[in-house]
Amino acid sequence: MAFSFFKKRKKTEAEIPEDDQEPEQAPEPEERSPEEIPEAVPPPPAAVEDTEPEEPADAIAENKTAPSPAPAADFSEPKSGFYGRLRRGLEKTRRFLTTDVDKLFVPGKKLDDQTLEDLEELLITADIGVKATTELIAGLSKQAAGITDPDHLKEAIKEMILPYLEDDRPTDEATRPLATPHVIMVIGVNGVGKTTTIGKLAARHRANGKKVMLVAADTFRAAAIEQLSIWADRTGADILKHRENSDPAAVAYDGVEAARARGVDVVIVDTAGRLHTKVNLMEELKKIKRSMSKTMPDAPHEVLLVLDATTGQNAISQTELFTKAADVTGIVLTKLDGTAKGGIAINLRHSFGIPIQYIGVGEQVEDLQPFDPRAFLDAMF
Numbered sequence: 001m002a003f004s005f006f007k008k009r010k011k012t013e014a015e016i017p018e019d020d021q022e023p024e025q026a027p028e029p030e031e032r033s034p035e036e037i038p039e040a041v042p043p044p045p046a047a048v049e050d051t052e053p054e055e056p057a058d059a060i061a062e063n064k065t066a067p068s069p070a071p072a073a074d075f076s077e078p079k080s081g082f083y084g085r086l087r088r089g090l091e092k093t094r095r096f097l098t099t100d101v102d103k104l105f106v107p108g109k110k111l112d113d114q115t116l117e118d119l120e121e122l123l124i125t126a127d128i129g130v131k132a133t134t135e136l137i138a139g140l141s142k143q144a145a146g147i148t149d150p151d152h153l154k155e156a157i158k159e160m161i162l163p164y165l166e167d168d169r170p171t172d173e174a175t176r177p178l179a180t181p182h183v184i185m186v187i188g189v190n191g192v193g194k195t196t197t198i199g200k201l202a203a204r205h206r207a208n209g210k211k212v213m214l215v216a217a218d219t220f221r222a223a224a225i226e227q228l229s230i231w232a233d234r235t236g237a238d239i240l241k242h243r244e245n246s247d248p249a250a251v252a253y254d255g256v257e258a259a260r261a262r263g264v265d266v267v268i269v270d271t272a273g274r275l276h277t278k279v280n281l282m283e284e285l286k287k288i289k290r291s292m293s294k295t296m297p298d299a300p301h302e303v304l305l306v307l308d309a310t311t312g313q314n315a316i317s318q319t320e321l322f323t324k325a326a327d328v329t330g331i332v333l334t335k336l337d338g339t340a341k342g343g344i345a346i347n348l349r350h351s352f353g354i355p356i357q358y359i360g361v362g363e364q365v366e367d368l369q370p371f372d373p374r375a376f377l378d379a380m381f
């Protein structure tokens with residue numbers, strides 16, 4: 001069944017011109033000429049053997065071996081609190097989708113072609129994506145005769161979307177097996193909420209009693225290093241940082257080395273979100289990844305791509321770009337509370353097959369939640 005929305009729509013992701021697909025960037029960082037970006041020369045592995053490893057000459061590492069304060073976040077909240085946050089966070093999307101789904105059905109009306117066409121437009125506007133929407137509408141049109149009211153329609157939509165979102169891998173770090181140390185590399189463009197996500201992740205692992213180290217491999221901006229230090233203080237995590245402009249691959253290498261020497265459980269590596277060109281950035285991410293695997297062959301164990309849900313199609317083009325540079329193991333979708341287009345989660349999972357690992361539904365530390373597809377859909381429709 002072909003619906004006329006495809007004729008009406010002005011611009012879909014397939015038609016966005018190349019220029020629009022540049023990843024969104026936050027304000028310009030301080031300029032640094034490309035020649036000044038240092039070549040990645042990982043330090044010699046000799047230091048590994050020291051029981052009391054000396055920090056590399058230009059490293060400024062803070063080791064909080066003394067019992068560090070438990071983070072203020074409370075992740076032990078009852079399920080009702082968790083769903084409450086999720087529902088509040090997805091309120092804009094829910095209001096947008098459900099109000100209009102309710103309007104599609106006047107009493108006695110059937111799920112006819114016109115209603116399906118309106119629904120199709122609604123789902124595409126919520127950023128669910130053209131491909132996924134087409135599949136959904138085709139599926140719904142087969143069940144149309146049996147769907148007689150809005151609640152029934154919402155249930156049918158949820159049941160059809162659920163298999164798109166489900167993943168066998170557990171997303172909750174409390175139940176997931178972790179390597180020792182478990183190295184998480186965090187990537188994404190500036191402004192998407194990368195640093196905040198790292199802080200929130202550190203708080204989650206600290207709340208599970210883990211010793212956490214943050215590694216400041218975004219050496220491009222002094223502010224990024226400072227922000228990470230603040231999160232380390234706030235969560236009681238160690239931090240490994242070098243001076244601004246030092247080699248990010250060397251910082252990452254030293255971070256993993258130091259973490260192993262100090263018995264750290266979880267290492268979270270921050271990376272730059274912007275360099276002079278996309279090519280430089282992608283090459284740098286590859287180098288960082290390689291340098292970590294030189295000291296620990298299976299590191300990084302996770303590569304989390306942070307995306308801002310409010311940027312819509314930009315999140316799709318950023319995923320295209322970053323998946324070329326790194327094997328992204330999971331997506332963190334932030335700022336879902338700031339958009340009515342929470343359908344982007346479905347679009348991303350459907351387009352790339354990468355699991356959504358966490359979602360951000362607010363600025364509080366507790367607002368970063370492991371992704372639960374059923375709870376997400378219940379909060380959305």
Ligand SMILES: Nc1nc2c(ncn2[C@@H]2O[C@H](COP(=O)(O)OP(=O)(O)OP(=O)(O)O)[C@@H](O)[C@H]2O)c(=O)[nH]1
Pocket residue numbers: 026189190191192193194195196197224227273334335336337338359360361362363367
């Ligand atoms: N409402 C809301 N705000 C968020 C969420 N996640 C992050 N933020 C906010 O987004 C803003 C940017 O977050 P940062 O963590 O600084 O982003 P970044 O990607 O590290 O950006 P740079 O520091 O510029 O590299 C901050 O004000 C965060 O509080 C979320 O899930 N919901």
